[in-house]
Amino acid sequence: MFRNFKLVPNVIFGRGCFAQLDEIIAHRRTHKDAWAVFVTDDVFKGKALEKRIPVHDRDMLLWVNVADEPKTSYVDALTLKVKEYAPTLPCAVIGIGGGSSMDLAKAVSLMLTNEGSSTLYQGWDLIKHPAVWHAAVPTLSGTGAEVSRTTVLTGPEKKLGLNSDYTVFDQIVLDPELIKDVPADQHFYTGMDCYIHCIESLQGTYLNEFSRSYGEKSLDLCRQVFIDNHPDKDDKLMMASFFGGMSIAYSQVGACHALSYGLSYILGTHHGIGCCIVFDHLEEFYPEGVKEFRIMMEKCGIKLPKGLVADLAEDRIEKMITVALGLEPLWENCLGKNWKSIMTRDKAKSLFLNM
Numbered sequence: 001m002f003r004n005f006k007l008v009p010n011v012i013f014g015r016g017c018f019a020q021l022d023e024i025i026a027h028r029r030t031h032k033d034a035w036a037v038f039v040t041d042d043v044f045k046g047k048a049l050e051k052r053i054p055v056h057d058r059d060m061l062l063w064v065n066v067a068d069e070p071k072t073s074y075v076d077a078l079t080l081k082v083k084e085y086a087p088t089l090p091c092a093v094i095g096i097g098g099g100s101s102m103d104l105a106k107a108v109s110l111m112l113t114n115e116g117s118s119t120l121y122q123g124w125d126l127i128k129h130p131a132v133w134h135a136a137v138p139t140l141s142g143t144g145a146e147v148s149r150t151t152v153l154t155g156p157e158k159k160l161g162l163n164s165d166y167t168v169f170d171q172i173v174l175d176p177e178l179i180k181d182v183p184a185d186q187h188f189y190t191g192m193d194c195y196i197h198c199i200e201s202l203q204g205t206y207l208n209e210f211s212r213s214y215g216e217k218s219l220d221l222c223r224q225v226f227i228d229n230h231p232d233k234d235d236k237l238m239m240a241s242f243f244g245g246m247s248i249a250y251s252q253v254g255a256c257h258a259l260s261y262g263l264s265y266i267l268g269t270h271h272g273i274g275c276c277i278v279f280d281h282l283e284e285f286y287p288e289g290v291k292e293f294r295i296m297m298e299k300c301g302i303k304l305p306k307g308l309v310a311d312l313a314e315d316r317i318e319k320m321i322t323v324a325l326g327l328e329p330l331w332e333n334c335l336g337k338n339w340k341s342i343m344t345r346d347k348a349k350s351l352f353l354n355m
Helices: 017-026 048-052 072-085 099-111 184-202 209-226 233-249 255-267 271-279 287-300 314-325 328-335 345-353
Strands: 010-013 036-041 060-064 092-097 134-138 152-154 159-163 171-174
Touching (some): 010 233, 017 134, 072 099, 092 099, 099 134, 159 255, 171 233, 184 287, 255 345, 271 287
Parallel strands (some): 036 092, 134 171
Antiparallel strands (some): 152 159
């Protein structure tokens, strides 16, 4: 059975296109009581971008904090805030920020129409009802969250996304001007998330011409950004993120993302830097990719933290391993159907202890 893949139906791209967000949302305001929710990274509170958000009188500006990776408990609390704000559902949920803010916007839009805790929906195709119409305005580029069918959440037992066709945004607004002031280290970590997506996709057992076409173009753009330092690097990274997200949407990520989920679950490591820490130890699986990654690190002056796992208690290391090995599709994409005979618990533990 072939996947009937859902794409983001509406995309606007270009420097300054954020100014059209109000016009886009206007089509959702079909009655006088219609209201929208702007799920916005609180790093922009009091900044110039806050004044540009097209908030109407009835709208809700919902500031979110992404100092920690998104948790199911946080999603549930945010959803309750939105439900208590007005007696009707919003006409739109708009996520403004990086990958975590966009994931929170996706999760809230889903949980407004699906009963119970978000923990009930961690997995593949468990969402029962369509989300509230939702849009994304990325202010970081690399995660691919703007095009993916998942919202990655850490729950009490696992780190696993709400993977569903209903998760996909209805609209994305890609304005390269919004990423021009991103700190250099954050720019690198999120960009490498994209680069690693593509390495995992292009070397995976799930690879097909759909994912290959997007992945190869995304890799080319990443090289122009992080090796050539192209003058249009913001535009290029924004499109690399889009193409990279499309590449894994019809295939899958691999060992790096599986192990980084375990690292993040126990240590709270942010996704971008977590992927970089893990990828630096995966020469055995992605030799050429790791070699080029290290060239990019050197060009960008990035030094990764070391010794994160060595002193952890044994039970925490075991939980880290359990979380990582629970992501079976990722391992099958990396190592094939017999992956369990290769990536044993002992093998995973030895990799973690080197980080």
